[in-house]
Amino acid sequence: MSKFTKAFKKFPSTFWVANTMELFERWAWYGMFTSLSVYLISSADKGGLEWSSAQQSAVMGTVTAVLYFLPILTGALADRIGYKLVLTISYIVMGIGYYLMAVVTDYWPFIMAFSFLAVGAALFKPVVSATISKTTDESNASIGFGIFYMIVNIGGFIAPFVTIGVTSEEPGGWMPMFLVSVGAILVNLVLVLLFFKEPEREEKPKESAGQVIYKTLTNIVRALADYRLTVLLLIFVVFWTLFNQMYLMLPKFIVQWFDTRPLYESLHSLSPGIANFLKAEDGGLRFQALTNINAGAIIFFQLVVSSFVMKFRAIRAMMGGILVCGIGLAAALVTNNPWFLVIGVFIFSLGEMACSPKFTEYIGSLASQDKKALYMGTSFLPHFAGNFIAGIIAGPVYQMISDKVTLVERFAALKGLNVDSELSQSAYFNEVASQLNMDSFQLTSALWETYHPGNFAYVVLALALFTVVALFIYDKFLLQGDRQPKEKARA
Known part of the structure; x- marks a missing residue:
């Protein structure tokens, strides 16, 4: 046996x-x-x-x-x-x-x-x-x-x-x-x-x-009196702020900006039944199917990624994973090409698989045997703060840069249109399109070309780069001379 x-x-x-x-x-x-x-x-x-x-x-x-x-x-x-x-x-x-x-x-x-x-x-x-x-x-x-x-x-x-x-x-x-x-x-x-x-x-x-x-x-x-733990947790507040954009920002970005009909047509050629089940009212794919690439990738590839990152020190695996997360999510946002969305979410998932488990492992490595449970209990803190700050980034910041409802109102004012502000959001959008002799997809393209909502990708990249640089400084200066032997032996 x-x-x-x-x-x-x-x-x-x-x-x-x-x-x-x-x-x-x-x-x-x-x-x-x-x-x-x-x-x-x-x-x-x-x-x-x-x-x-x-x-x-x-x-x-x-x-x-x-x-x-x-x-x-x-x-x-x-x-x-x-x-x-x-x-x-x-x-x-x-x-x-x-x-x-x-x-x-x-x-x-x-x-x-x-x-x-x-x-x-x-x-x-x-x-x-x-x-x-x-x-x-x-x-x-x-x-x-x-x-x-x-x-x-x-x-x-x-x-x-x-x-x-x-x-x-x-x-x-x-x-x-x-x-x-x-x-x-x-x-x-x-x-x-x-x-x-x-x-x-x-x-x-x-x-x-x-x-x-x-x-x-x-x-x-x-x-938290251990400065190594406290600084690490503060750095990871920024990472979880980035990570939570997958739930707070990405679904609405997909619904507002992507024409996913090419994805539907490709999937329909392979499996009409699955494509029709996932079909949205605009003829594309439902946003849940696209964000769910993240969970699917983890199920099928977590063991492969974990085996790969075992070769690296935990701190470097985290740095690489966070950078990959940022690149992936930015790639999904920077263009309204739906194929970039699919590829970007998958790349983000690879970064998550490399980084997230290593975070838990690394916190455990900072503690002596009798303090492991105590240290692990603090790992909720960056989740707590990261969720709160993520709400600000995906809220007021997103609304200023990328929110379609806000941008169509600006566009209507720019074009000097007279649109009833009491209309529902979709009725308002359709009325603006009608007055401009456009369909909904044409108006969406016009808004994209005028206001560049994909610039939210730079916010995502900034969060990722800040976290990676902070971890590099943390590793090079705060942990200098304070590493465990097993950490020195690795790449």
């Missing part, structure tokens, strides 16, 4: 229940989140809420930032009151949150519903990861976490295709997206109630919730 088979057979049933719950939770989240930006900014007659880009990105960035901050507290509480109870509460909260997002449309009620969902997700995140840790040992932990991260990406890959199948661009046409997420969470509620067995937990002194939170925050502050 091989070592792999032996390790595989040692997983208890709770390990598989936890992985299944992760699959459905990621299905629920990515089924909603990958499409949320477009839903929020879409015209009312296409079922959207007609938020501005600034409103959409501010809300998505801030709420997701909170989601990444809370797990450090909720994880500590779960150790006291039990994983099964926390998971049950989490699923009830998330289910209600997804349902409320389906039925409320006003600005502040929607924000409250989304925030409620984020609290539920923050309860879930640390518990499921801890369950995987507690149901594996030294002999099968590597395989166990490999299965877990594969499940994460499978859930993230499947979900957008389900969203394509159940949604449409018409009033009420987006509601099924949220209801499918409710259904996935209900599956998890059944799983935790019927099949989840509480893993063994270390007995700890009885403490109030306030004491637990205070101790947790104190430990984080203690870890």
